[in-house]
Amino acid sequence: xxxxxxxxxxxxxxxxxxNAVSDLDLEIGDGExxxxxxxxxxxxxxxxxxxxxxxxxxxxxxxxGSDKVDDVDAGIFVPxxxxxxxxxFQSYALWPHLTIERNTxxxxxxxxxxxxxxxxxxxxxxxxxGIEQYRDRYPSQLSGGQQQRVALARMLAVNPQVLLLDEPLxxxxxxxxxxxxxxxxxxxEAFKTTIVFVTHDQWEAMTLATTIAVMRDGRLxxxxxxxxxxxxxxxxxxxxxxxxxxxxxxxxxxxxTSTLARALRPVLGERTDVGSVGIRPEALHLxxxxxxxxxxAFHVRARISGVLPTGGSWIVEIAAGNDKLFAAAHEPPGxxxxxxxxxxxxxxxxxxxNAAGDRLAGLASPDHARKx
Amino acid sequence: xxxxxxxxxxxxxxxxxxxxxxxxxxxxxxxxRLALRDPTTIIGILAAxxxxxxxxxxxxxxxxxxxxxxxxxxxxxxxxxxxPTLYYLTRTFSSAVSSDLFWQPLVHTLEVAxxxxxxxxxxxGTMAWLLSRTNMLARRWLAxxxxxxxxxxxxxxxxxxTTLFKNxxxxxxxxxxxxxxxxxxxxxAYGQVPITIIMAxxxxxFVILLFGNALRxxxxxxxxxxxxxxxxxxxxxxxxxxxxxxxxxxxxIILIFAKSLGEFGVPYVLGxxxxxxxxxxxxxxNISSRHTGVAAVLAGSIxxxxxxxxxxxxxxxxxxxxxxTIGSKGSMNRLSALGPLRLPATGLAFLIFLLSVGLPxxxxxxxxxxxxxxxxxxxxxxxxxxxxxxxxxxxxxxxxLLSPDLWNAAWNSLWIVGTASVTSGILGLLVGYxxxxxxxxxxxxxxxxxxxxxxxxxxxxxxxxYLSLFAVPxxxxxxxxxxxxxxxxxxxxxxxxxxxxAGISAMMQLGKDPEEAAQIAGAGWLRRxxxxxxxxxxxxxxxxILMPFISGIKGLSLFVILAVPSTDVLTTYSxxxxxxxxxxxANAVVLIIAGLAYxxxxxxxxLTKTNLAEGLxx
Ligand SMILES: Nc1ncnc2c1ncn2[C@@H]1O[C@H](COP(=O)(O)OP(=O)(O)O)[C@@H](O)[C@H]1O
Ligand SMILES: [Mg+2]
Numbered sequence: 001x002x003x004x005x006x007x008x009x010x011x012x013x014x015x016x017x018x019n020a021v022s023d024l025d026l027e028i029g030d031g032e033x034x035x036x037x038x039x040x041x042x043x044x045x046x047x048x049x050x051x052x053x054x055x056x057x058x059x060x061x062x063x064x065g066s067d068k069v070d071d072v073d074a075g076i077f078v079p080x081x082x083x084x085x086x087x088x089f090q091s092y093a094l095w096p097h098l099t100i101e102r103n104t105x106x107x108x109x110x111x112x113x114x115x116x117x118x119x120x121x122x123x124x125x126x127x128x129x130g131i132e133q134y135r136d137r138y139p140s141q142l143s144g145g146q147q148q149r150v151a152l153a154r155m156l157a158v159n160p161q162v163l164l165l166d167e168p169l170x171x172x173x174x175x176x177x178x179x180x181x182x183x184x185x186x187x188x189e190a191f192k193t194t195i196v197f198v199t200h201d202q203w204e205a206m207t208l209a210t211t212i213a214v215m216r217d218g219r220l221x222x223x224x225x226x227x228x229x230x231x232x233x234x235x236x237x238x239x240x241x242x243x244x245x246x247x248x249x250x251x252x253x254x255x256x257t258s259t260l261a262r263a264l265r266p267v268l269g270e271r272t273d274v275g276s277v278g279i280r281p282e283a284l285h286l287x288x289x290x291x292x293x294x295x296x297a298f299h300v301r302a303r304i305s306g307v308l309p310t311g312g313s314w315i316v317e318i319a320a321g322n323d324k325l326f327a328a329a330h331e332p333p334g335x336x337x338x339x340x341x342x343x344x345x346x347x348x349x350x351x352x353x354n355a356a357g358d359r360l361a362g363l364a365s366p367d368h369a370r371k372x
Numbered sequence: 373x374x375x376x377x378x379x380x381x382x383x384x385x386x387x388x389x390x391x392x393x394x395x396x397x398x399x400x401x402x403x404x405r406l407a408l409r410d411p412t413t414i415i416g417i418l419a420a421x422x423x424x425x426x427x428x429x430x431x432x433x434x435x436x437x438x439x440x441x442x443x444x445x446x447x448x449x450x451x452x453x454x455x456p457t458l459y460y461l462t463r464t465f466s467s468a469v470s471s472d473l474f475w476q477p478l479v480h481t482l483e484v485a486x487x488x489x490x491x492x493x494x495x496x497g498t499m500a501w502l503l504s505r506t507n508m509l510a511r512r513w514l515a516x517x518x519x520x521x522x523x524x525x526x527x528x529x530x531x532x533x534t535t536l537f538k539n540x541x542x543x544x545x546x547x548x549x550x551x552x553x554x555x556x557x558x559x560x561a562y563g564q565v566p567i568t569i570i571m572a573x574x575x576x577x578f579v580i581l582l583f584g585n586a587l588r589x590x591x592x593x594x595x596x597x598x599x600x601x602x603x604x605x606x607x608x609x610x611x612x613x614x615x616x617x618x619x620x621x622x623x624x625i626i627l628i629f630a631k632s633l634g635e636f637g638v639p640y641v642l643g644x645x646x647x648x649x650x651x652x653x654x655x656x657x658n659i660s661s662r663h664t665g666v667a668a669v670l671a672g673s674i675x676x677x678x679x680x681x682x683x684x685x686x687x688x689x690x691x692x693x694x695x696x697t698i699g700s701k702g703s704m705n706r707l708s709a710l711g712p713l714r715l716p717a718t719g720l721a722f723l724i725f726l727l728s729v730g731l732p733x734x735x736x737x738x739x740x741x742x743x744x745x746x747x748x749x750x751x752x753x754x755x756x757x758x759x760x761x762x763x764x765x766x767x768x769x770x771x772x773l774l775s776p777d778l779w780n781a782a783w784n785s786l787w788i789v790g791t792a793s794v795t796s797g798i799l800g801l802l803v804g805y806x807x808x809x810x811x812x813x814x815x816x817x818x819x820x821x822x823x824x825x826x827x828x829x830x831x832x833x834x835x836x837x838y839l840s841l842f843a844v845p846x847x848x849x850x851x852x853x854x855x856x857x858x859x860x861x862x863x864x865x866x867x868x869x870x871x872x873x874a875g876i877s878a879m880m881q882l883g884k885d886p887e888e889a890a891q892i893a894g895a896g897w898l899r900r901x902x903x904x905x906x907x908x909x910x911x912x913x914x915x916x917i918l919m920p921f922i923s924g925i926k927g928l929s930l931f932v933i934l935a936v937p938s939t940d941v942l943t944t945y946s947x948x949x950x951x952x953x954x955x956x957x958a959n960a961v962v963l964i965i966a967g968l969a970y971x972x973x974x975x976x977x978x979l980t981k982t983n984l985a986e987g988l989x990x
Binding site for chain 1: 591593594596597598599600601602603604607611612615616
């Protein structure tokens with residue numbers, strides 16, 4: 001199956017506003033499960049629709065395998081009906097006047113697939129998605145989750161080379177979402193389809209994707225595996241967008257007023273290029289006294305302002321001077337609100353960003369000098 | 373406030389009815405005891421009696437006229453007055469004169485309706501698509517401008533047509549074409565062709581509003597999904613777009629059909645000179661010549677056709693609901709780029725506006741300031757017809773604005789229609805209150821249906837029903853014919869479908885909470901009504917009053933049967949002027965009505981922040 005390449009793709013809706021998508025370079029490999037992740041309005045849907053051929057590019061080109069499907073300069077544009085892709089909309093967009101069966105076999109009929117084959121294929125797909133019993137119903141008689149499956153079935157029936165999914169789970173309740181997520185993963189493995197999945201839910205992206213592309217204001221921020229994105233965010237935006245509870249960010253420019261910035265200063269040592277420091281909640285540790293803190297580690301005296309159990313893990317809200325921190329623990333923290341503690345983190349766990357917010361090289365961990 | 377996309381006519385929503393039935397389950401005795409202590413029940417029962425009298429009784433009285441021997445016709449019917457007879461049915465449907473009385477007018481009515489529907493769908497459908505799905509220029513302005521024909525009385529256009537095309541077949545001032553020596557043939561000047569064209573232009577806004585609304589709400593993603601699956605433009609259009617648009621289009625078609633059935637002014641002005649009768653004018657003729665029995669048969673037939681078409685519509689609505697689009701979050705409305713056709717398309721829309729609004733109004737206005745038709749030399753222009761004295765005419769010797777008759781008619785229009793609208797608005801809210809609150813579901817059902825009934829009866833047939841009931845003294849009630857009171861009652865009844873729909877939907881949306889909070893705070897029923905319910909429902913109350921007021925001001929068919937010279941309203945007054953061939957004066961009055969209706973609609977929309985689409989069908 002083909003690779004999809006986007007080169008210098010631009011999209012403006014010509015209404016004087018900012019570009020919906022700017023200078024986008026993205027390679028979607030064969031069999032990949034690619035998540036486009038970003039806040040609402042960042043251009044994910046637009047990108048997906050351009051890949052499907054539902055929007056014309058304003059600049060750049062898109063190639064599928066060895067064929068250009070879109071090239072503004074060369075004037076090439078392959079219409080959506082000839083791209084052989086499957087697209088599932090956030091709102092499902094089922095045809096309300098057709099039964100579930102007719103919705104599902106629409107594409108097969110267009111391809112003039114003979115009736116016995118068509119019925120066999122429809123049955124196969126419906127069974128795979130568990131909607132066979134609804135064959136003769138209309139979309140309005142199904143629940144959101146069932147409609148979602150029909151939308152998937154409709155696209156899968158024609159065996160598309162690429163499956164494009166636009167926030168397909170966002171209208172489902174939590175439990176269904178979990179089920180559908182597992183199902184999508186299964187589908188990906190079973191059908192070996194290339195999937196491009198749009199979501200604004202970082203948790204969804206982390207659990208599903210083989211590769212995540214983070215977007216912001218129409219620009220690509222970072223492409224990488226879920227672990228890459230989480231462990232080595234390319235900039236402050238990515239660091240903040242991914243992770244729950246969110247990363248703790250400390251502005252180094254506020255050193256006079258911020259307890260945390262003052263405490264970080266000695267850890268950073270000679271590093272004057274650092275504009276801000278990010279610490280993931282689970283990288284923060286709690287201790288009763290300074291003595292328990294490893295040498296060279298970042299540490300600060302603070303007070304617990306709250307402990308929130310979240311079922312199996314705990315979020316600890318901590319006040320250090322005027323600053324607030326979140327720590328996350330997978331064991332009971334052993335402190336309660338009002339306790340005085342020392343909060344610490346290994347230097348290697350600190351994410352450093354320059355004044356523009358871009359990632360800097362981290363600090364080496366002085367693991368040779370452990371106390372105790 | 374009712375929702376902006378509520379159906380344009382009083383629909384019998386399913387949910388409340390189901391509620392009513394659920395409430396009924398096997399505890400009726402205690403429910404009755406409880407209900408009788410509740411002011412809601414008392415009011416509901418009073419309202420039910422009132423509407424039975426104002427709506428059901430007139431209709432029954434009229435229908436009974438069709439099968440009972442009428443006064444003075446004992447010899448023809450070979451039976452005594454008041455005895456049952458088939459005479460009128462036979463006379464209307466299968467006698468030597470039945471062709472003139474019924475069959476010809478029926479064929480004409482159907483032909484005109486069919487023609488008007490085809491034209492209106494062609495014009496309105498194109499305009500709706502251009503307005504809602506393309507990048508045509510000036511769409512905002514045109515979206516309002518193209519609806520204007522509906523705000524004006526239909527026979528405004530009929531008068532404009534005669535002003536242009538009238539030939540020497542009938543008396544009075546010549547049409548402009550005749551005046552400059554081009555004799556328009558009768559088929560162009562009168563009868564089926566102009567009636568069809570005018571009705572089409574007048575009703576095209578229905579299509580623009582109903583069909584356009586559906587087009588606007590059509591989710592482009594439904595189209596997109598088909599395209600990514602490989603469907604080309606033709607497949608997308610025939611298999612996805614058209615089937616989904618069909619219900620709204622059919623709804624518009626049936627609405628046009630039902631409206632054209634009762635349309636009186638246009639065929640009266642344009643059909644009479646060549647004896648082109650439709651059902652409504654045939655009915656009018658028979659009422660004027662006091663053939664009450666035949667008139668009742670005709671009115672009943674119109675009513676029956678009206679009811680049938682509404683039943684078809686209700687069925688369609690139910691069908692359509694089955695595949696109603698599910699509240700789609702990410703729905704999109706993409707506009708098609710017209711490319712090189714953008715300018716021509718814009719031009720076409722402006723042309724339609726010019727033909728359906730600009731030209732008729734300009735013609736009418738010019739005709740009122742010109743002595744001789746189609747003579748554009750400066751000395752032919754005068755303001756005499758508006759404000760002149762000693763006009764050398766037999767009657768109406770002053771300009772129209774100086775005529776006491778005009779002001780009398782204007783005052784009548786204002787107070788009769790105003791009082792009726794306020795009354796029906798308040799009654800509508802009360803009906804809504806009872807329907808939403810009462811524990812007795814039969815009461816709720818009855819009120820809901822009885823107030824809807826006039827919607828099925830074309831105005832002219834309804835007026836005939838009123839005439840039949842109130843023209844003679846009955847029991848303690850004296851003959852009301854010739855008084856303003858009969859107009860008032862008929863208007864209230866005719867406006868009830870809209871008023872009660874507005875009231876029911878407003879009260880259903882309000883819920884019980886605000887009122888119960890007041891009840892717990894110790895407020896009695898009247899107090900709750902005055903300081904909680906009515907203030908909250910101010911908005912929908914004013915919509916429920918203003919919209920019927922405007923349609924009442926420009927309404928004709930009800931008044932033309934029930935008004936006498938002393939109770940003339942503006943519309944009947946202008947028709948009288950037409951009859952007397954006072955062309956300029958008649959046109960001036962029609963312009964005044966058009967202005968009132970147009971600015972009234974704008975004002976109402978501004979005040980109530982509602983959309984015209986809601987007032988549709990009024
Ligand atoms: N049809 C359109 N016309 C004009 N602007 C649009 C259109 N579609 C999207 N946009 C704009 O483009 C930007 C990106 O939109 P979108 O791709 O839908 O974002 P996302 O899917 O990431 O939420 C937004 O600012 C949006 O307002
Ligand atoms: Mg989106």
